[in-house]
Amino acid sequence: MSIKPRKQRYTLYNAPLHKKRKWISSHLAENLLLKYDRRSLPVVKGDTVKIMRGSFRGHEDKISKVNVQDQTVEIEGVTITTAKGTKIAKPLHASTLLITKLNVTDKWRRHKLESGLSETAKKEIEKEAAEQLKALEAEKKAAEDAAKAEEKLKEEEQKEPAVKEETITPPETLAEPITKEEIPAEKVEEIPVEQPKKKPATKKPTTKKTTKKEKEEGET
Template identity: 80%
Template sequence: MISNKPRKQRYRLYNAPLHKKRKWISSHLAENLLLKYDRRSLPVVKGDTVKIMRGNFRGHEDKISKVNVRDQTVEIEGVTITTAKGTKIAKPIHASTLLIMKLNVTDKWRRRKLESGLSETTKKEIEREAAEQLKVLEAEKKAAEEAAKAEEKLKEETTEPIKEEVTTEPSEEIIEPVAKEEIPEEKIEKTTAELPKKKPSTKKTPSKKTTKKKKEEGET
């Protein structure tokens, strides 16, 4: 039994399981979609084009970039606020203030739910829309990959050291080797004879008797 007390209602809303919160993040459909799908509202999905109906950003129409199930909020491209530091952050918006202008039909599970109870012509239209949207997504992915590769190449080029090719041209002048002068043997003998001879060491080695006397004197 649901309580009438707002305190308990808020408590249940904040502490509800995620599978219930996901259903509550729903918005109304535009008139053309309402007639096409025979539904009044649908849960919002990333990629849906949405129009803000209330608040400071009223009238802004763009795609949903993120769905936060825990906080039951949605982030839309182009809707940002500036912090005290000066950085821009996406402003979370409640799904009840939005109007769905175009659905993202790339998910097959969502298509099955939408197609249930509809005519075959509308089913074919939904499949065509899904094929077109998938092509657009593939093209965007390829463009993003190419941009990432180009950035990597630029980084590699900037990080690699530039090797300068040093070209050494052969010199035309040929240097002749200088002939060494031969020293006669007589001069070599004279220089060796003139060198001073080392004198033998005249230090006397102490005899055994003197060493014994010194030891005896030390003991006394």
């Protein structure tokens, strides 16, 4: 790589992804350094890390996302508020982190870690991997059970019949209203219906058409 900063930046931003992935590495804690005989490793989703610099210094939690394109890492619990008020994950550089616990569920990563180690160390790694896999399965089952419980609640809410609205009936009156049928025939009087009078038809005045000759004779 060139000494010029301009060329160094160019290579960093335009490097292929397989190289960028290796550069997203962090130092191992002292106990892991002695155990795996390594100074640093590329971080993976699920690794437990500790922030060593910045406003979140001292925070320790699992990695939730690794962005290879931007060469940044997102950690659970590390968020910032936007201008709108929503909380989003704050991207961090891997160089500011310290790995305190490795995620060894991936067999390819285990194979790389076990190379050059003793048999006892390999057995410890396999045992740790089995424990982590069991924990992952338990988390998945818990999530599935929670999802099923939510679905059941929704189905029960849909099946429940709608509550019938109670109609309030008015109290019975002492004197019932008298209908027309109950009135005696003597009291019922026939009301004469007046028919509308027809208007006499009016004749329109007729006008005679005058010819040119009649007009000339009249003028003379």
